[in-house]
Amino acid sequence: MKLTLWTYEGPPHIGAMRIATAMEGVHYVLHAPQGDTYADLLFTMIERMNKRPPVTYTTFQARDLGGDTAELFKDAARSAYARFKPDLLMVGASCTAELIQDDPGGLAAALQLSVPVLPLELPAYQKKENWGAAETFYQMVRLLGKDYVLSPGEKRKPRPAGLPPSCNILGPTALGFRHRDDLVEIRKLLRQIGVRVNVVAPLGAKPEDISRLHEADFNVVLYPEVANSAAQWLSKNFGQPSTKTIPIGFNATRAFIEEVCTLAQIHCDIDELTKRSRARWYALSVDSTYLTNKRVFIFGDATHAIAAAKVASQEMGFQVVGLGTYSRELAREVREAASQYGIEALITDDYLEVEQRITELQPELILGSQMERHIAKRLKIPCAVISAPIHVQDFPARYSPQMGFEGANVLFDTWVHPLMMGLEEHLIGMFREDFEFHDGAAPSHLGHGHQRTPANEASVASEPAPVPEVAVANGAPVTESVWEPEAQKELNKIPFFVRGKAKRNTERFAIERGLPTISLETLYDAKAHFGR
Amino acid sequence: MNRVIPLQSGAAACDSQDRAILKERGQREVFCGLTGIIWLHRKIQDAFFLVVGSRTCAHLVQSAAGVMIFAEPRFATAIIDDHDLAGLADANEELDRVVDQLLTRRPDIKMLFLVGSCPSEVIKLDLSRAAERLSKTYTPRVRILNYSGSGIETTFTQGEDACLAALAKEIPRHAQDHPAQREVDLLIVGCLADVVEDQFSRIFNELGIESYAFFPPRRSGDIPCLGPNTRYLLVQPFLTETARVLDDMGAKRIPAPFPLGVEGTEAWFVAAAKAFGIDPNHVEKVIAPKRQRANLALERQRQVLSGRSIFFFPDSQLEIPLARFLHRELGMQLTEIGMPYIHRQHLAEELALLPAEVSLSEGQDVEKQLDRCRNYRPDMVVCGLGLANPLEAEGLTTKWSIELVFTPIQGFDQAADLAELFARPLVRRTKLAA
Ligand code: SF4
Numbered sequence: 025m026k027l028t029l030w031t032y033e034g035p036p037h038i039g040a041m042r043i044a045t046a047m048e049g050v051h052y053v054l055h056a057p058q059g060d061t062y063a064d065l066l067f068t069m070i071e072r073m074n075k076r077p078p079v080t081y082t083t084f085q086a087r088d089l090g091g092d093t094a095e096l097f098k099d100a101a102r103s104a105y106a107r108f109k110p111d112l113l114m115v116g117a118s119c120t121a122e123l124i125q126d127d128p129g130g131l132a133a134a135l136q137l138s139v140p141v142l143p144l145e146l147p148a149y150q151k152k153e154n155w156g157a158a159e160t161f162y163q164m165v166r167l168l169g170k171d172y173v174l175s176p177g178e179k180r181k182p183r184p185a186g187l188p189p190s191c192n193i194l195g196p197t198a199l200g201f202r203h204r205d206d207l208v209e210i211r212k213l214l215r216q217i218g219v220r221v222n223v224v225a226p227l228g229a230k231p232e233d234i235s236r237l238h239e240a241d242f243n244v245v246l247y248p249e250v251a252n253s254a255a256q257w258l259s260k261n262f263g264q265p266s267t268k269t270i271p272i273g274f275n276a277t278r279a280f281i282e283e284v285c286t287l288a289q290i291h292c293d294i295d296e297l298t299k300r301s302r303a304r305w306y307a308l309s310v311d312s313t314y315l316t317n318k319r320v321f322i323f324g325d326a327t328h329a330i331a332a333a334k335v336a337s338q339e340m341g342f343q344v345v346g347l348g349t350y351s352r353e354l355a356r357e358v359r360e361a362a363s364q365y366g367i368e369a370l371i372t373d374d375y376l377e378v379e380q381r382i383t384e385l386q387p388e389l390i391l392g393s394q395m396e397r398h399i400a401k402r403l404k405i406p407c408a409v410i411s412a413p414i415h416v417q418d419f420p421a422r423y424s425p426q427m428g429f430e431g432a433n434v435l436f437d438t439w440v441h442p443l444m445m446g447l448e449e450h451l452i453g454m455f456r457e458d459f460e461f462h463d464g465a466a467p468s469h470l471g472h473g474h475q476r477t478p479a480n481e482a483s484v485a486s487e488p489a490p491v492p493e494v495a496v497a498n499g500a501p502v503t504e505s506v507w508e509p510e511a512q513k514e515l516n517k518i519p520f521f522v523r524g525k526a527k528r529n530t531e532r533f534a535i536e537r538g539l540p541t542i543s544l545e546t547l548y549d550a551k552a553h554f555g556r
Numbered sequence: 557m558n559r560v561i562p563l564q565s566g567a568a569a570c571d572s573q574d575r576a577i578l579k580e581r582g583q584r585e586v587f588c589g590l591t592g593i594i595w596l597h598r599k600i601q602d603a604f605f606l607v608v609g610s611r612t613c614a615h616l617v618q619s620a621a622g623v624m625i626f627a628e629p630r631f632a633t634a635i636i637d638d639h640d641l642a643g644l645a646d647a648n649e650e651l652d653r654v655v656d657q658l659l660t661r662r663p664d665i666k667m668l669f670l671v672g673s674c675p676s677e678v679i680k681l682d683l684s685r686a687a688e689r690l691s692k693t694y695t696p697r698v699r700i701l702n703y704s705g706s707g708i709e710t711t712f713t714q715g716e717d718a719c720l721a722a723l724a725k726e727i728p729r730h731a732q733d734h735p736a737q738r739e740v741d742l743l744i745v746g747c748l749a750d751v752v753e754d755q756f757s758r759i760f761n762e763l764g765i766e767s768y769a770f771f772p773p774r775r776s777g778d779i780p781c782l783g784p785n786t787r788y789l790l791v792q793p794f795l796t797e798t799a800r801v802l803d804d805m806g807a808k809r810i811p812a813p814f815p816l817g818v819e820g821t822e823a824w825f826v827a828a829a830k831a832f833g834i835d836p837n838h839v840e841k842v843i844a845p846k847r848q849r850a851n852l853a854l855e856r857q858r859q860v861l862s863g864r865s866i867f868f869f870p871d872s873q874l875e876i877p878l879a880r881f882l883h884r885e886l887g888m889q890l891t892e893i894g895m896p897y898i899h900r901q902h903l904a905e906e907l908a909l910l911p912a913e914v915s916l917s918e919g920q921d922v923e924k925q926l927d928r929c930r931n932y933r934p935d936m937v938v939c940g941l942g943l944a945n946p947l948e949a950e951g952l953t954t955k956w957s958i959e960l961v962f963t964p965i966q967g968f969d970q971a972a973d974l975a976e977l978f979a980r981p982l983v984r985r986t987k988l989a990a
């Protein structure tokens with residue numbers, strides 16, 4: 025048993041729903057109690073979809089348990105089939121139905137429907153949402169592709185001369201973090217490179233498209249959490265290689281183009297394709313100097329977290345002070361990435377542990393999921409969302425990809441936005457004695473949420489500073505140091521956006537040295553000590 | 557038993573027993589009782605809700621209201637995993653450990669609800685024994701209770717009922733044994749927003765009913781005490797179990813419509829006043845100005861809503877009182893009113909006020925119901941969050957029923973707010989069409 029306040033991922037059947045909902049011509053019959061129908065709202069309210077997910081729930085109740093829940097399942101499957109006429113029927117159980125062991129796969133098979141049935145066994149008490157999505161996709165690719173598998177020793181037929189190279193795009197799902205926009209961007213990029221897209225799956229695909237996957241020369245894996253297992257199967261059985269680079273950020277997009285060109289055995293002018301990117305120039309511009317070494321903490325699904333760390337350190341000039349993921353399946357990859365920044369990765373699905381680490385590290389920016397946004401709000405640290413779990417605001421009406429060159433532009437905007445802009449930081453420093461330009465005036469772009477009032481400023485300042493060691497002076501340990509008025513006055517001259525940190529650092533410095541009072545000298549000693 | 561209070565001349569005297577009610581079994585599109593936690597944890601301010609369930613339950617509670625609003629909510633889930641199921645760990649020991657972890661983290665918690673879910677019920681984890689056992693360790697610091705919010709037992713608002721029923725069992729029966737507690741003549745049962753509680757208090761005082769208390773209390777320590785003649789008034793139509801517990805303790809229910817709309821609120825107060833033998837002239841003097849003000853406020857919404865048709869999908873159990881209000885006071889036309897479950901006794905006064913020709917349905921087969929709804933093409937549809945946007949996409953105007961549970965809608969001064977909740981989507985449609 026595990027205590028959870030928030031959960032990063034839903035149960036595995038939500039993953040299966042994300043596949044079913046992404047596709048056309050698929051229906052999912054889910055053996056589940058009535059409350060589990062809440063899952064529909066993830067798609068209709070959070071993603072703002074205009075149709076219900078293609079899922080029929082059996083919605084059994086306690087009084088059915090003694091009777092025949094299996095019959096209930098068969099009825100539901102039969103009427104869902106009759107009503108929706110899908111080309112493929114997925115069947116499975118949610119966590120409660122798993123316990124009553126009705127075997128949806130067997131029951132559905134007994135109905136002898138004239139469509140392929142994909143039985144899903146998704147162990148709800150061991151696995152989670154992304155795993156469920158990956159397993160569902162993999163099982164579907166296998167089911168619909170098995171007739172085309174190369175026999176042992178058989179080689180892939182070479183692409184006929186004159187035909188452009190082709191690929192599949194694998195991984196985008198319903199309820200995915202910016203999957204729809206990423207897809208548009210990547211399709212555009214592939215077209216520019218001269219690669220034809222054979223099938224995109226699961227998003228927008230029909231079952232018959234899934235059975236055409238083998239026709240492509242290679243696979244583009246956009247979201248490894250969802251597509252890796254299917255891609256591996258495709259590579260083993262059809263000899264299709266797949267891309268490894270995730271095109272998030274300017275550099276990675278270039279690397280992705282190179283990888284695609286190699287797999288497609290073609291040549292393209294990368295510099296020409298790169299020309300329209302603004303992110304790179306913005307990062308080089310003089311006001312961006314202020315971004316140098318901003319301390320950033322990153323947490324999210326493995327793919328987005330690793331990519332964000334790369335972009336943050338190499339393209340924004342930030343210092344990555346924390347990196348972690350809840351995707352245990354890709355823990356090794358995240359650990360490797362973290363070691364490049366000389367830090368240890370945080371692999372956990374415990375929201376409280378993440379909060380703890382952030383509190384310790386006191387970063388200047390958090391790149392995380394909606395969970396980290398909450399933590400950030402509480403600790404009053406700027407934050408941008410880079411990964412699921414997501415909320416309705418992460419499905420913007422505007423085009424806002426994370427991938428490709430346009431994605432890099434979007435990243436630059438969304439990450440820099442919560443921070444003080446260079447020019448603004450500069451002006452506030454210059455005019456801080458001005459009566460209209462005082463500390464309480466919020467920076468223009470931060471909005472109301474960031475309004476600094478004396479009250480919340482005080483609450484930042486009065487947060488207990490972490491006290492690592494307590495030194496001993498005059499026999500008694502000093503646990504608190506008092507500010508001398510003169511030092512306090514000097515502290516108030518420090519620009520407000522770094523004042524909280526200066527205050528904490530100075531107090532920690534004083535306590536560690538057993539100083540009961542903080543003088544002007546202490547303040548500057550501490551500044552010298554902590555200065556970067 | 558089916559007492560009809562003649563409210564106004566012209567009230568349709570219709571026996572609820574005679575109504576044909578469409579009963580359906582099929583896919584239900586309604587949340588489970590765990591959802592109640594979302595508002596209960598705000599209502600009882602020193603209580604914490606620990607769901608003992610699966611990852612699905614945890615996901616539901618955090619998604620149900622779409623509300624990842626509270627950074628540190630007063631609810632959590634103890635997620636059952638493989639070890640518990642395979643018997644590798646003693647689920648009871650595990651639960652004790654989790655509770656200890658939780659109470660160490662939140663020393664401010666005075667009352668802890670262990671909330672049962674489908675999985676915990678299917679594996680027969682006995683939470684009432686667990687609550688007893690844990691109480692031994694934590695009393696008097698924390699009171700530990702339990703109830704089930706499972707989807708196999710409860711729908712949406714029934715979770716609140718289950719929670720309040722558990723809490724009602726804690727009500728002391730004899731004041732002499734509990735000198736610190738207040739013995740009351742009238743208990744007002746069901747969650748109300750603080751602002752509504754305060755308004756109702758003033759009205760009870762004006763009426764001259766002085767010995768009353770609201771249940772649940774805002775703080776868990778303020779549970780009132782039943783006296784030998786205590787009577788209770790329900791504010792919600794879904795408090796079946798809670799009422800049963802109170803009945804068993806000897807309290808008497810005052811039958812009344814629910815305090816929604818001007819008419820319902822008046823009838824509700826009148827029923828209370830009558831039960832306490834208060835002079836009708838005095839009652840009229842107290843109520844009249846409030847009725848007048850409320851009716852005035854309703855006028856604007858009446859212009860928007862009058863003549864428009866409305867269809868209710870089953871969700872909050874508030875459907876019948878809402879339909880009654882919208883029909884009688886705002887002139888809306890009723891098509892189908894769906895309820896997850898109809899408590900005939902508690903709703904007798906409400907049913908008597910509904911026109912005879914309206915179709916009532918109980919339970920749900922969502923696909924068939926959607927077909928009927930499309931057939932009617934009503935001007936407005938009240939439904940859950942899962943259906944709202946798809947119906948909007950079909951050109952129907954919707955109102956989410958969950959909003960009606962979160963918003964203060966009871967009482968005279970909220971009648972116009974309640975009407976406005978229905979008017980707003982229609983006004984918006986017109987605005988956007990223009
Ligand atoms: S219906 Fe049951 S399993 Fe599903 S969330 Fe509710 S209590 Fe949990």
Ligand code: SF4
Pocket residue numbers: 069070416621622623
């Ligand atoms: S915006 Fe968020 S909280 Fe509001 S209804 Fe939509 S999902 Fe729910």
